[in-house]
Amino acid sequence: MTANDLAVTAFVVRRVTTGESDLVLSLLTRERGKIDVYARAGRRSRRRFQAGLSPCLLFQGMIAPSRRGSSRPGSLWSLEEMIVARPAALLTSRPSRMVVGQYATELVREFCPPEVPEPELFQHLDDFLVRLDQPRSPTWRDWFALEWSVLTAAGVAPELRACVLCRRPAPGRRPGSGGPSDGSGGPSGASGEPSGGSGGRSAAGPSWGFSEAAGGLVCPSCGRSPAMPVWNPAWNDILDGTGSGPDPEDAPALLALLEPWIFQVLNRKLHARGLCRSIFSSPTEW
Numbered sequence: 001m002t003a004n005d006l007a008v009t010a011f012v013v014r015r016v017t018t019g020e021s022d023l024v025l026s027l028l029t030r031e032r033g034k035i036d037v038y039a040r041a042g043r044r045s046r047r048r049f050q051a052g053l054s055p056c057l058l059f060q061g062m063i064a065p066s067r068r069g070s071s072r073p074g075s076l077w078s079l080e081e082m083i084v085a086r087p088a089a090l091l092t093s094r095p096s097r098m099v100v101g102q103y104a105t106e107l108v109r110e111f112c113p114p115e116v117p118e119p120e121l122f123q124h125l126d127d128f129l130v131r132l133d134q135p136r137s138p139t140w141r142d143w144f145a146l147e148w149s150v151l152t153a154a155g156v157a158p159e160l161r162a163c164v165l166c167r168r169p170a171p172g173r174r175p176g177s178g179g180p181s182d183g184s185g186g187p188s189g190a191s192g193e194p195s196g197g198s199g200g201r202s203a204a205g206p207s208w209g210f211s212e213a214a215g216g217l218v219c220p221s222c223g224r225s226p227a228m229p230v231w232n233p234a235w236n237d238i239l240d241g242t243g244s245g246p247d248p249e250d251a252p253a254l255l256a257l258l259e260p261w262i263f264q265v266l267n268r269k270l271h272a273r274g275l276c277r278s279i280f281s282s283p284t285e286w
Contacts, residue, residue, distance in 0.1 A: 005064045008032065009085060011125060012055050013109040017043065025053065025079065026109065027061075030122050034112040037063055037079040048081045051092075056101035056129055058086040091133040096279045096286040100138070103272035104128050104146060110266050111154040120153040137285045140251035141238050143276065147258055148239070156265045158258075159216025160231075160239055163208070168219050171208060172233035207231065210257050212264050229257050252281065 013034070014026035023042030028034050042049050051057055061082040066075060091097050108125045112118050128146045131138055151157035162169050206220040209228025217231055218224045235254045238247075255277070263269050279286060 005062055005080065006031065008061050008063055010059050010061055010082075011057070011105060011122075011129075012053050012059070013105045015053065015055075023053065024076070027063075027079075028105070028109060028112060028118075028122060028125065030119065031117065033116040033118050034109065034114055035063070035077055036114075037077040038066070039079040039082075042079070049079075050082060050084045053082060054092065055105055056091055056098060056132070057084055057088055058126065058129070059083065060085040088129065088133040090135065091129065094286065096282075097132045097138075099272060099275050100143075100279055101129055101132050103270065103276050104132075106270055106272060107147065107150055107262075110268075110270070111150055111156075118153070121150060124149045124153060137282075138280070140247040140255060140280055141241075143280060144238055144251075144255060144258075145241060147255075147262070151258075151262075151265075158210070158212075158261055160210075162217065163219040163222055164211070164214050164216035165218060165222040168221070170217055170219075170231065170233070170236075172236050212260055229253075252277065255280075 008027065008029040008031050010027040010029040012025055013028045016024045018024055021041050021044040023039040025037050025039055025042070026034060027037055039049060039053065042053055046052070050059075053059075059082045062080040063077040064080055066078055091101060104125055108121050112121055124146065128142070131142055148157065158164075160170065161173055207224070208220065208231040209218050209224040209226075210216065210231055211218045211225070211228050218228065232248075232250060232253070234248050234250075238251065238254060259273060262273075
């Protein structure tokens, strides 16, 4: 170990094979954010690189500047060793959970700029992977909480608590209700209209819609288009992280609402998201 070596706590968020047994990895580290490293013999050495440098595992590692001696931002670091900091036997033994975990790492990776520490995003990924290693199958609420927390931490979450145009509180909103990640209060003023049944229609009038172009919910008074996806007030408990018991029957529709928003923000499609939808729709434990 030299003076320039750096100890990191990290997840492997991307891996590319190069040569016969080497790897180029993107690591999401607690200390330096997202960095690229070169792992010589990364596919072969199990002594220096434990668990095959598998995604979804929390590692502790040692990185060093490249042989050119540069540690400036954007440089490729040399990965000296990686040991498993927290085993996840259940997660790594179930292929469906590994697929979901790899989607989570891809999602978080896309919102992390190079070599900028993002402790909040790192923690959201860590919390979700811990959840995937628990016996009970994750729920739609867990999936939404991950995506909403990541979008909020990255500062690109859509407005789902009020009309994005006139700031009128959304149907069924309660004063001071916050989301699962930011803990912020809801829009000031009245609590909004009473909640209605599924289908997004409140007792007080027509349904609200979600507009990607506008950046969130649009109320009927501001010209909600019939082509917009309908907002269901029953989703407020999921948004606020306050609901308990089984997911609403139309919880998948809430996740479907976020898919085009994530595509718009990233300007690319996360293909593993479709696989996640199939997995979460399974009627059996996975």
